[in-house]
Amino acid sequence: xxxxxxxxxxxxxxxxxxxxxxxxxxxxxxxxxxxxxxxxxxxxxxxxxxxxxxxxxxxxxxxxxxxxxxxxxxxxxxxxxxxxxxxxxxxxxxxxxxxxxxxxxxxxxxxxxxxxxxxxxxxxxxxxxxxxxxxxxxxxxxxxxxxxxxxxxxxxxxxxxxxxxxxxxxxxxxxxxxxxxxxxxxxxxxxxxxxxxxxxxxxxxxxxxxxxxxxxxxxxxxxxxxxxxxxxxxxxxxxxxxxxxxxxxxxxxxxxxxxxxxxxxxxxxxxxxxxxxxxxxxxxxxxxxxxxxxxxxxxxxxxxxxxxxxxxxxxxxxxxxxxxx
Amino acid sequence: xxxxxxxxxxxxxxxxxxxxxxxxxxxxxxxxxxxxxxxxxxxxxxxxxxxxxxxxxxxxxxxxxxxxxxxxxxxxxxxxxxxxxxxxxxxxxxxxxxxxxxxxxxxxxxxxxxxxxxxxxxxxxxxxxxxxxxxxxxxxxxxxxxxxxxxxxxxxxxxxxxxxxxxxxxxxxxxxxxxxxxxxxxxxxxxxxxxxxxxxxxxxxxxxxxxxxxxxxxxxxxxxxxxxxxxxxxxxxxxxxxxxxxxxxxxxxxxxxxxxxxxxxxxxxxxxxxxxxxxxxxxxxxxxxxxxxxxxxxxxxxx
Numbered sequence: 001x002x003x004x005x006x007x008x009x010x011x012x013x014x015x016x017x018x019x020x021x022x023x024x025x026x027x028x029x030x031x032x033x034x035x036x037x038x039x040x041x042x043x044x045x046x047x048x049x050x051x052x053x054x055x056x057x058x059x060x061x062x063x064x065x066x067x068x069x070x071x072x073x074x075x076x077x078x079x080x081x082x083x084x085x086x087x088x089x090x091x092x093x094x095x096x097x098x099x100x101x102x103x104x105x106x107x108x109x110x111x112x113x114x115x116x117x118x119x120x121x122x123x124x125x126x127x128x129x130x131x132x133x134x135x136x137x138x139x140x141x142x143x144x145x146x147x148x149x150x151x152x153x154x155x156x157x158x159x160x161x162x163x164x165x166x167x168x169x170x171x172x173x174x175x176x177x178x179x180x181x182x183x184x185x186x187x188x189x190x191x192x193x194x195x196x197x198x199x200x201x202x203x204x205x206x207x208x209x210x211x212x213x214x215x216x217x218x219x220x221x222x223x224x225x226x227x228x229x230x231x232x233x234x235x236x237x238x239x240x241x242x243x244x245x246x247x248x249x250x251x252x253x254x255x256x257x258x259x260x261x262x263x264x265x266x267x268x269x270x271x272x273x274x275x276x277x278x279x280x281x282x283x284x285x286x287x288x289x290x291x292x293x294x295x296x297x298x299x300x301x302x303x304x305x306x307x308x309x310x311x312x313x314x315x316x317x318x319x320x321x322x323x324x325x
Numbered sequence: 326x327x328x329x330x331x332x333x334x335x336x337x338x339x340x341x342x343x344x345x346x347x348x349x350x351x352x353x354x355x356x357x358x359x360x361x362x363x364x365x366x367x368x369x370x371x372x373x374x375x376x377x378x379x380x381x382x383x384x385x386x387x388x389x390x391x392x393x394x395x396x397x398x399x400x401x402x403x404x405x406x407x408x409x410x411x412x413x414x415x416x417x418x419x420x421x422x423x424x425x426x427x428x429x430x431x432x433x434x435x436x437x438x439x440x441x442x443x444x445x446x447x448x449x450x451x452x453x454x455x456x457x458x459x460x461x462x463x464x465x466x467x468x469x470x471x472x473x474x475x476x477x478x479x480x481x482x483x484x485x486x487x488x489x490x491x492x493x494x495x496x497x498x499x500x501x502x503x504x505x506x507x508x509x510x511x512x513x514x515x516x517x518x519x520x521x522x523x524x525x526x527x528x529x530x531x532x533x534x535x536x537x538x539x540x541x542x543x544x545x546x547x548x549x550x551x552x553x554x555x556x557x558x559x560x561x562x563x564x565x566x567x568x569x570x571x572x573x574x575x576x577x578x579x580x581x582x583x584x585x586x587x588x589x590x591x592x593x594x595x596x597x598x599x600x601x602x603x604x605x606x607x608x609x610x611x612x613x614x615x616x617x618x619x620x621x622x623x624x625x626x627x628x
Binding site: 296 | 467470471474475476477478479482483485486487559562563566567570571572586589590593600601604607608611612614615616619
């Protein structure tokens with residue numbers, strides 16, 4: 001199945017069929033991002049030139065930012081720049097946007113990768129536990145934990161972790177970061193709390209999906225058949241039920257990747273991590289359009305590509321889903 | 326941002342329709358919509374959730390009565406711990422944290438109860454736009470796809486860039502983030518109902534297309550939209566808090582739960598009680614809507 005999927009022309013046909021809508025979303029996002037400084041109240045050139053700029057300086061800034069040229073021309077020169085790696089100049093830092101992002105992408109990647117790992121393990125683990133729980137008590141425990149976590153946003157989990165593990169029992173650092181690649185031991189200590197805070201609340205949604213689809217699979221005829229054949233319950237659970245219940249979880253993981261990026265913004269603020277999220281927030285606060293435009297397009301691009309990859313992964317996992325259909 | 330929806334908007338092409346909420350065409354037995362919603366309150370989850378929400382809304386409404394000094398009275402010492410006069414202590418300007426929490430709750434509830442219903446209404450209309458003209462329906466779905474491409478908080482930041490920080494930006498962020506969910510739900514319901522015999526019967530009898538829509542189809546697709554609206558309340562709470570925590574929320578001195586968490590987080594080491602009040606209220610508010618939406622989902626859709 002997987003072999004067919006990756007080599008066959010089905011895959012190519014699927015991508016070709018999805019391409020128009022994916023491209024439409026990305027193109028529309030780029031237009032929205034491009035129009036932002038032009039939609040905002042006030043004069044972007046005057047804002048960029050600073051409060052004490054003279055009329056000539058503002059005009060010079062307008063020419064420098066290209067705001068004096070026709071809109072369509074501006075758009076294509078901007079998008080051409082993005083495609084050739086020229087992301088423009090940050091107005092507040094007066095440095096190339098590509099450098100600013102390059103400096104901080106590692107921090108955000110670390111956080112999202114660690115959180116994604118925790119999300120997958122905890123989400124599927126708790127879901128399988130809840131889905132295979134037989135006693136009333138353990139089902140109730142799974143349900144209650146789940147409901148509580150569903151109502152807990154990542155930042156609240158983060159603040160609670162800070163109070164408990166940073167302030168009351170100071171065992172882990174709560175602010176700042178050390179790159180994991182530079183110093184794995186210290187780096188992981190800094191990474192642990194933010195990654196847990198980001199992942200655990202989201203894992204409730206995943207767990208709930210796994211649990212409810214496991215519940216459905218247990219009612220299927222093929223499970224009855226396995227029981228009748230005398231297959232041990234544990235084996236039925238692992239071989240038949242869990243495997244057939246993971247589809248929704250994979251979809252949820254992929255669809256939530258964009259949310260995870262957004263959650264990372266908040267978590268970075270709370271744990272004072274110097275990542276893309278912080279960069280975006282200071283960009284918005286200081287009306288640094290050149291910077292924010294790039295981050296918006298990048299975030300949407302990543303989220304949309306993740307959604308596409310999710311659909312492909314789902315087809316690989318569940319033979320009933322066909323990409324060509 | 327959105328950590329919890331019981332529905333997952335499936336891949337756009339319908340490669341896997343895996344939402345936990347069953348098709349809106351699920352058969353129901355008797356009873357008006359109102360009765361079905363009331364029956365949700367008889368479930369344990371529904372009763373607890375509705376009770377919690379009633380209590381919180383009551384507190385928010387009565388805030389000026391409970392705290393006649395308002396949220397901006399700076400007559401006490403700054404960053405004091407809990408005491409008889411100030412149950413949760415005071416903030417960095419000497420203002421009572423409990424009073425600000427309850428007024429902050431008022432801000433949050435006013436946002437939720439205006440933005441979410443409006444989002445549901447506009448989203449539903451966008452989903453039903455195909456009734457007027459096929460191209461309009463498709464166009465609306467593409468528009469919703471574009472909105473869906475934006476992670477919630479990124480969309481909020483984009484809106485802040487255009488309209489500036491404040492109540493309006495929070496309101497618009499919640500409104501726009503919700504549109505795809507409601508729009509897709511309404512369209513899926515529409516497509517399913519269109520094929521049903523009663524629609525055909527009405528059309529054969531010569532009832533006008535729009536009358537069929539409003540009188541017959543809409544009541545049949547409204548249930549999943551109501552359930553989703555209650556689910557989306559939680560997302561909306563997180564949007565307000567998320568934007569506020571990064572400093573893009575409501576303008577001071579007006580409190581909101583998220584804005585209080587934003588300042589409270591700065592003093593977490595010296596004054597941990599600061600964030601406990603707004604944090605707990607935010608949790609209870611989200612918990613209330615989570616429980617209520619679970620009960621609604623079961624009562625309305627799983628008959």
